Amino acid sequence: PINPERLWASLAAMAEIGATAKGGSCRLALSDEDKAGRDLFVSWCVEAGCEVAIDRVGNIFARRPGSDPTLPPVVMGSHLDTQPTGGRFDGVYGVLAGLEVLRSLNDRSVATRHPVEVAVWTNEEGSRFSPPMMGSGVVTGVFALDEILDKIAQDGARLGDELIRTGYAGDAPTDHPMHAYLEAHIEQGPVLEVEEKEIGVVVGAQGQRWYEVTVTGVEAHAGPTPMRLRRDALVAAARMVTAVQELGLDTPGDACATVGILDVHPHSRNVIPGRVFFTVDLRHPDSATLAAMDRRFRDAVAAIADAAGVRAEIADFWRFPPTPFNPTLVDRVRDAARGFGFSHRDIVSGAGHDAVYVAGKVPTAMIFIPCEDGISHNEVENIAPADGARGAAVLFEVLVATAGF
C-alpha cells in the first residue's frame, strides 16, 4: 500500500544531513544538524499538503485533516535527533515511514475519519540533553515544561535557548490531543534478524532505571604515594563498572546494565584520581527483577566503596517501569503482519521510545523491523530496504484501521 522507493529515497536524503565518515548520522538534539533535518521534514510535509504545528517544547505535528474535524488525530511518529555516533534509521525510520503512509493516503485519496498526524518528538535520544524522551514526556505530563526548557546540554547550552536559536520554540500548547499513537522503529537488537522474522509485534517496553554515581577519594601523587595508602576514586569506580556488568550478566531474563559516561578528575597522568563521575543504565522487562537489580547495584557500590576507602553517592536520575502497549492496537499490528504474510513475533522493546510515554496517555503500539547485526547507536546501523517497506505497509494498515474511513 506504500511506495518503497519514495520511502528509501527520503531516508537517504535525511541521512545526508549530519552525515558522518562511517556512513552514520550525527544530529544531536537541537544542534544545527537537527534543525536542518527538521526543516527538511517540514518542507516535505508542506509539500504533502499538511498543516504543521510546533509546540512549546519543539515537537512537530504535521496534520492531514480527517472527515470529522471534531475527532482527535491518530498520530504516527518518532524522532529525528541521533546519538553522537548514530545511525540513519534510529527514529528517522518511524518519522519517514509515517510520512510515507501519509503520502500514500494522498496518492490513493483515502479520506480517514480521524485526522492523521506525523509527529517529530524533541530530544528522544537523551544524549546531548538528558534524560531521553523529553518532547513526548512533556506532552504526556511526565515532565514539567519549564524544567525541560532549563535542561543543560553536555556542551553547556540551555534547551530553551536552543529551541529559540533553531526556530523551534513554537507556541502550540503541549497538551496535544491524540486518539492513538503508532510508532515504527528499528529493533536496535538482534532478535528479529537471528530468528528471521520480518516484523516485531511490540507488546511493550522493558523498564529502565538510570543513575549518576559520584566516587570521591583522595587526590595524591602517582609516585611517592604507596599503593596501600591510596584512596583512588578510579580504581574503585573500575570495580563498580565491573560489578554493573556482572549484574547484567547474572540477572536472568534479558537484563541490561551499562555504564555509558565516566569522567575522571583532576584528569592528570600523574595524579591519583580524587573524583570519578559515571552513569548507570539498568533495564529489565520485569518490575520485581528491576527492583532487585536496583538493590544489588546499590549494595555492590557501597561494598566496593567501603573496601576502597572512598565515598560513593548514587543519585536517581531517571526511570520508567515496564510498560505494556494497548492490546487492541498490538493485535492490529499482528493481524496486519499476518495479513501481508510477513513472518513476525511478539517482542519486548529493549529501548525506551516516545511510545512509552505516550502509552501512559492514549492507546499506543509499535512496529519493529530488523536491523543489520542488531546494531544501533552506531554509525554502521543499517536495514534492508524490503524490511523498511514491510514495516511501513504494516503501519499503513494499522493507521487506516485506527483512523477509520
Added chain:
Amino acid sequence: PINPERLWASLAAMAEIGATAKGGSCRLALSDEDKAGRDLFVSWCVEAGCEVAIDRVGNIFARRPGSDPTLPPVVMGSHLDTQPTGGRFDGVYGVLAGLEVLRSLNDRSVATRHPVEVAVWTNEEGSRFSPPMMGSGVVTGVFALDEILDKIAQDGARLGDELIRTGYAGDAPTDHPMHAYLEAHIEQGPVLEVEEKEIGVVVGAQGQRWYEVTVTGVEAHAGPTPMRLRRDALVAAARMVTAVQELGLDTPGDACATVGILDVHPHSRNVIPGRVFFTVDLRHPDSATLAAMDRRFRDAVAAIADAAGVRAEIADFWRFPPTPFNPTLVDRVRDAARGFGFSHRDIVSGAGHDAVYVAGKVPTAMIFIPCEDGISHNEVENIAPADGARGAAVLFEVLVATAGF
C-alpha cells in the same frame, strides 16, 4: 644560615597566585597564573641584584656572580607550575628555598667562587602539557627543542605559542652550562613523616614508564543489545584499571601503578562505549623489576582485551630509568643534615624531578623535607615552617660547599 620568616612569607605570596578554594594552587604550565608566578619570581630576583636569563624553552636562570667569572654556575631550583588541583609547595619550595639561599648569601656578603643561580624549569608537572620535566629535558638534550615547542596541551594550546603569549619565549641557548645542580623539594610521600625524620637525603629517583592505551570495542545500544553480545570498551578498560592496580600491589619493593586519565567515547548514557583512552604510569626503583612490570602490564591488557572481544593498543609515551644522584653531593647533603643535628634518612624519590634529567649531565643532588600526611598533588598539601627552614639551611650549606669560597 637563612631567614625562615622571609622564606615563609615568599611561599605565602607565591601561593596567592592561582590560589584555589581549598587552599592549594593552580598554575598550569604557561597559563596566565604560571606567567604571574614567574613574573613575581623574576621581580624578586631583580631586587636581589640578579641577572635574569630566559632560554628558548622558557626556563628562567637568575644569576648571582661568582668571584671567578670563567666558572660555570652552581644551580639551585625546581618549578613553579602546578597540577590542576595542586599544592603550594610542590616545586615552589625548591625555587624559593634557592632564592632564600641566594638572598642569605647577599645578607652575609658571601663571595662564592662559582656563580650561583636559581632556576625555574618550564612545565615540570606534565599535566597541561605532557610529558613532565620538559624544560630540564631540553637543556639536558633528552628532548629536541622543536619537538617540545610543538607539544599540544589538554586544552589545545601549542607550547611554543604559550611561551610567546606569556612573554617567556627567551633567546638564551638551551645548552645552559652548569657546574652542579641542587634541588630541594617536599617528599610528596609519607616516609619522612612516619619515621619522624627532618631531612631526606635523596640517593636517586625510581624509574618510570608511562603509556597510553586505546581500547576499541563496538558502540551499540544500551538497551536491546544482549549482555553476552557486547564488545564494551569500558568494561574491558575497567578490568585493565583493576589489573594495573593489582600490578602495583603485587610487585614487591615500592612499586607504583596508576591510571590518571580515562576518557570514554562516544560519552552517551545509553550507548555502550566503543572506545576508551587511558594513561598508565608505572614506577619502580629497580630496573629489572620495572621491566617485569612492563611485561606483566602488556600481558594483562592483551588477555583482558582478548576475553572481552575488544582491541587494545598500547603506546609507549615516556620513560626514564632509575636514576642515582652524585655520591659526593649526596654525602654533602647527609653531612650538612648531620652538622645541623637534623634527623635524616636516605630515601629514593618516588617522583620524577628536573634533577633526574639534570643528573644525566652534571653532578646533582636533592634534599627532601616532610609534607603533611605525605599528601601532594592535592590542594591540601602542606609543610611545617620549621621543616621548610631546615631544608633551606641544608641547601645553603651544600651550595656554599659546592660553589666554593
